[in-house]
Amino acid sequence: MTTDITPDYDAIIIGAGMSGMYQLLRLRELGLKVLVLEAGSGVGGTWYWNRYPGARFDSESYSYGYSFSQDLLNEWNWSEHFAAQPETLRYLNHVADKFDLRRDIVFHSRVRAAHYLDDARCWEITSEDGTIRRARFLVTAIGPLSAPTMPRIEGVGSFKGEAYHTANWPHTPVDFAGKRVAVIGTGSTGVQTIQEVSKTAGHLTVFQRTPNWCAPLHNSKIDDATQAQVKANYPEMFARCRETFACFLHTPDPRGTFEVSKEEREAFFEKLYASPGFGIWQGNFRDILVDRAANAEITDFVARQIRQRVKDQAVAEKLIPKNHGFGTRRVPLETRYYEVYNQPNVELVDIKETPIVRITPTGIETSAGAYEFDIIVYATGFDAITGSFDRIDIRGAGGQRLKDKWAQGPQTFLGVQVEGFPNMMMLVGPHTALGNIPRSIEYNVDWVTRLIRTMRDRHLTFADAKPEAVAAWTEHVKNIGAGLLSNEVSSWFTGVNSNVEGKQTRIIARYSGSAPAYRAWCDEVADKGYRELELA
Numbered sequence: 197m198t199t200d201i202t203p204d205y206d207a208i209i210i211g212a213g214m215s216g217m218y219q220l221l222r223l224r225e226l227g228l229k230v231l232v233l234e235a236g237s238g239v240g241g242t243w244y245w246n247r248y249p250g251a252r253f254d255s256e257s258y259s260y261g262y263s264f265s266q267d268l269l270n271e272w273n274w275s276e277h278f279a280a281q282p283e284t285l286r287y288l289n290h291v292a293d294k295f296d297l298r299r300d301i302v303f304h305s306r307v308r309a310a311h312y313l314d315d316a317r318c319w320e321i322t323s324e325d326g327t328i329r330r331a332r333f334l335v336t337a338i339g340p341l342s343a344p345t346m347p348r349i350e351g352v353g354s355f356k357g358e359a360y361h362t363a364n365w366p367h368t369p370v371d372f373a374g375k376r377v378a379v380i381g382t383g384s385t386g387v388q389t390i391q392e393v394s395k396t397a398g399h400l401t402v403f404q405r406t407p408n409w410c411a412p413l414h415n416s417k418i419d420d421a422t423q424a425q426v427k428a429n430y431p432e433m434f435a436r437c438r439e440t441f442a443c444f445l446h447t448p449d450p451r452g453t454f455e456v457s458k459e460e461r462e463a464f465f466e467k468l469y470a471s472p473g474f475g476i477w478q479g480n481f482r483d484i485l486v487d488r489a490a491n492a493e494i495t496d497f498v499a500r501q502i503r504q505r506v507k508d509q510a511v512a513e514k515l516i517p518k519n520h521g522f523g524t525r526r527v528p529l530e531t532r533y534y535e536v537y538n539q540p541n542v543e544l545v546d547i548k549e550t551p552i553v554r555i556t557p558t559g560i561e562t563s564a565g566a567y568e569f570d571i572i573v574y575a576t577g578f579d580a581i582t583g584s585f586d587r588i589d590i591r592g593a594g595g596q597r598l599k600d601k602w603a604q605g606p607q608t609f610l611g612v613q614v615e616g617f618p619n620m621m622m623l624v625g626p627h628t629a630l631g632n633i634p635r636s637i638e639y640n641v642d643w644v645t646r647l648i649r650t651m652r653d654r655h656l657t658f659a660d661a662k663p664e665a666v667a668a669w670t671e672h673v674k675n676i677g678a679g680l681l682s683n684e685v686s687s688w689f690t691g692v693n694s695n696v697e698g699k700q701t702r703i704i705a706r707y708s709g710s711a712p713a714y715r716a717w718c719d720e721v722a723d724k725g726y727r728e729l730e731l732a
């Protein structure tokens with residue numbers, strides 16, 4: 197290594213969301229010089245950007261917060277079992293204050309490019325304002341759902357009224373009272389938005405392309421006795437999250453769908469449908485997400501619930517998905533979502549039947565006619581998992597572009613490293629276990645911290661994944677997803693986004709094995725001295 201360039205920082209972290217904040221804390225504890233570059237004006241990532249009406253957790257609040265600080269657990273009171281976005285953002289600001297994180301975060305600093313300098317063994321990171329900084333390690337904490345996408349529809353941008361993407365929501369309240377409102381998109385975000393906007397809008401028109409299988413959230417306030425119980429049970433609760441398949445409190449029932457009688461099955465589904473949170477998805481019979489016949493049973497059950505809840509059966513049929521089974525896409529959790537369609541101020545437009553032709557200065561034109569609106573809400577989702585990487589000009593050794601490297605889908609080692617991109621560590625990147633994300637984040641951060649600590653202790657300045665390790669991990673991720681019905685369905689889980697050039701084909705974007713298995717694999721790599729990495 198011959199160079200006169202010395203890095204300004206030991207590590208630069210991109211993003212001050214949940215993963216970037218925790219990574220900052222951990223690397224600071226090592227005594228390293230660390231900086232976080234954040235595009236927004238505050239901390240919080242997902243919870244900073246997604247301020248749309250109705251945004252809230254679908255995981256139990258207490259299972260979602262950080263677990264690393266007993267003090268933090270003791271002092272923070274979640275007000276609801278599934279907290280709303282303003283409370284979560286307050287929580288993350290509280291964490292930033294408590295651990296004095298802001299002094300190492302540069303806000304309003306969106307990263308435009310990150311180039312690896314071969315000779316200097318460091319990363320040169322350029323922000324949109326042109327500022328250049330160099331760091332030995334680049335940690336991407338940019339989130340799997342942080343690159344919002346607008347629909348590719350003629351005339352988007354020509355609308356003269358108010359228009360918002362849910363992930364770029366204004367910081368001042370939007371008043372829907374009495375207004376003519378359109379919502380495009382019926383994923384988890386659209387469902388939460390629709391429920392809320394329908395309460396005050398003069399008229400709400402929902403433009404639905406694909407219905408999703410939604411299930412009741414059953415949210416409630418946390419009373420004092422429960423609060424005390426939650427706090428007393430934190431160790432057991434986090435231990436449970438460490439053991440479950442996807443780090444939720446819910447985990448599959450050991451029974452198969454057809455191992456019980458029809459009556460028992462129906463009663464179990466009823467119980468899950470009446471219970472809070474993701475139980476119906478994550479705590480159902482063990483085979484509903486892999487066995488077509490088993491999946492058909494729960495699918496039929498949920499379809500019957502929708503028919504019961506929606507008065508107009510023609511509308512109910514439109515709300516029932518026909519092209520995928522229950523749980524094979526992310527299940528939106530809802531509160532009276534289906535009842536919204538019984539309201540006189542709400543109309544459902546099935547744009548598979550009558551496609552949107554264009555957005556006009558006054559509204560939306562479909563093949564059936566023109567609609568006029570005061571406000572259009574785009575709940576059209578994200579260029580998920582790899583999109584946030586694609587939006588940064590990331591170049592590794594020899595100047596190769598990450599976007600080119602991943603043209604046929606991501607190739608990673610443990611979802612943390614990419615061969616040819618030395619010293620770049622990804623937090624909740626492609627090929628990692630997502631699930632209840634903060635639980636995965638804490639593990640990911642601790643793993644990266646251990647690697648960086650090991651390198652520091654051994655005076656190493658270079659870590660790259662070996663090609664054979666990447667090939668083996670990528671193959672493992674592919675194999676572990678085999679047979680999973682969700683991998684046969686187009687959604688952000690499979691990297692499909694109709695609004696992004698080149699992302700119409702399904703890929704294996706997530707690690708879909710169990711979180712404990714993922715951690716076991718990663719632990720073994722670290723315990724055995726990182727033989728899969730080239731260290732120098």
Ligand code: NA7
Nearest residue numbers: 341347348381382383384385386405406526575576577688
């Ligand atoms: P999703 O789940 O990707 O949903 C996006 C929605 O927008 C979905 O209903 C799409 O229909 C619809 N969409 C996207 N583009 C268009 C166009 N061009 N025309 C009409 N409709 C369109 O994103 P969310 O934000 O709801 O949720 C993402 C995750 O964030 C969520 O799963 C949580 O984990 C948090 P489609 O289904 O593609 O036909």
